[in-house]
Amino acid sequence: xxxxxxxxxxxxxxxxxxxxxxxxxxxxxxxxxxxxxxxxxxxxxxxxxxxxxxxxxxxxxxxxxxxxxxxxxxxxxxxxxxxxxxxxxxxxxxxxxxxxxxxxxxxxxxxxxxxxxxxxxxxxxxxxxxxxxxxxxxxxxxxxxxxxxxxxxxxxxxxxxxxxxxxxxxxxxxxxxxxxxxxx
Numbered sequence: 810x811x812x813x814x815x816x817x818x819x820x821x822x823x824x825x826x827x828x829x830x831x832x833x834x835x836x837x838x839x840x841x842x843x844x845x846x847x848x849x850x851x852x853x854x855x856x857x858x859x860x861x862x863x864x865x866x867x868x869x870x871x872x873x874x875x876x877x878x879x880x881x882x883x884x885x886x887x888x889x890x891x892x893x894x895x896x897x898x899x900x901x902x903x904x905x906x907x908x909x910x911x912x913x914x915x916x917x918x919x920x921x922x923x924x925x926x927x928x929x930x931x932x933x934x935x936x937x938x939x940x941x942x943x944x945x946x947x948x949x950x951x952x953x954x955x956x957x958x959x960x961x962x963x964x965x966x967x968x969x970x971x972x973x974x975x976x977x978x979x980x981x982x983x984x985x986x987x988x989x990x991x992x993x
Contacts, residue, residue, distance in 0.1 A: 814874030818859040818882050821889050826859065826881075828852055833881055837888025839949040840929070844884060846877050887949040894958045896944040900965075900973035905934045905942040912944065916965040916975065930957050943978065 820826050825836040831848040834841065850873055853860045861878040863870040886892075898905055904915040912932060914922040926932050931947040944961060948954040958977070967974035969985040976982060 812875075814861055814863065814871075814878045816878070818861075818878065818885060820857045820859055820885060822857075824885055824889050826854075826885070833884070835881070835884040835888050837885075837949070839888050839891050842884045842888060842950060844877075844880055847873050850874065850877055883951045887951055891947055891949050892951050892954050894946045894954055895978040896946070896958060896961055896975055897978050898942045898944070898975055899967070903942060903973075905936065905944050907932050907934050912961070914944075914961070914964060914975075917973070918965075922964055924961065926957060927953060929953055 823838055825834075827834045832843055832845050834843045849864050849870065851862045851864070853862055859881070861874060861881070863874040898914070898916070900917055902915065902917060904913075906913045907926075910926045910928060910930075910932060912922075912924045912926055912934070914924070916922065926946075929948050929950055930953060931945075933945040933947075935943040935945065946954055946958055948957075962975045962977070965974045967976045967980075967982040969983060970987060972982050972984060974982075
């Protein structure tokens with residue numbers, strides 16, 4: 810039995826959960842999320858506790874058991890609390906600014922990147938003197954938030970020699986030694 814799949818999901822107060830056929834809809838104070846699921850996977854609800862049940866032990870059902878439990882748990886957590894990601898721009902002259910949902914990034918190239926961030930994702934930039942600029946993203950949709958953060962990070966991934974690039978706050982970049990010495 811899947812350790813993730815068999816753990817129950819607690820539905821907090823203020824969150825509406827409806828399962829109609831193969832579509833799960835979760836409504837909360839931050840927004841509404843829907844997810845289509847395999848109709849063979851069933852759910853059992855007792856009060857505010859939801860349990861995911863798989864019909865057989867075949868490979869597909871075992872894989873989907875934990876997957877759907879995790880997706881629904883993330884949906885419930887998202888509409889009730891929300892998610893946050895912070896990206897740090899490490900490098901000389903790297904800058905970030907925003908106007909509305911447009912994010913402008915200067916990452917050491919000859920041009921400036923302008924990204925249109927979806928309206929579901931909250932955007933904020935922090936630039937303090939003497940510190941690296943930080944891009945703060947917040948959303949109730951964990952999948953969309955991760956996709957936007959990964960897109961921003963892919964514009965200039967951290968390189969291993971100097972550590973320059975866009976990284977998540979708290980991410981550890983493995984550093985490499987440069988050339989060992991001059992030729993004799």
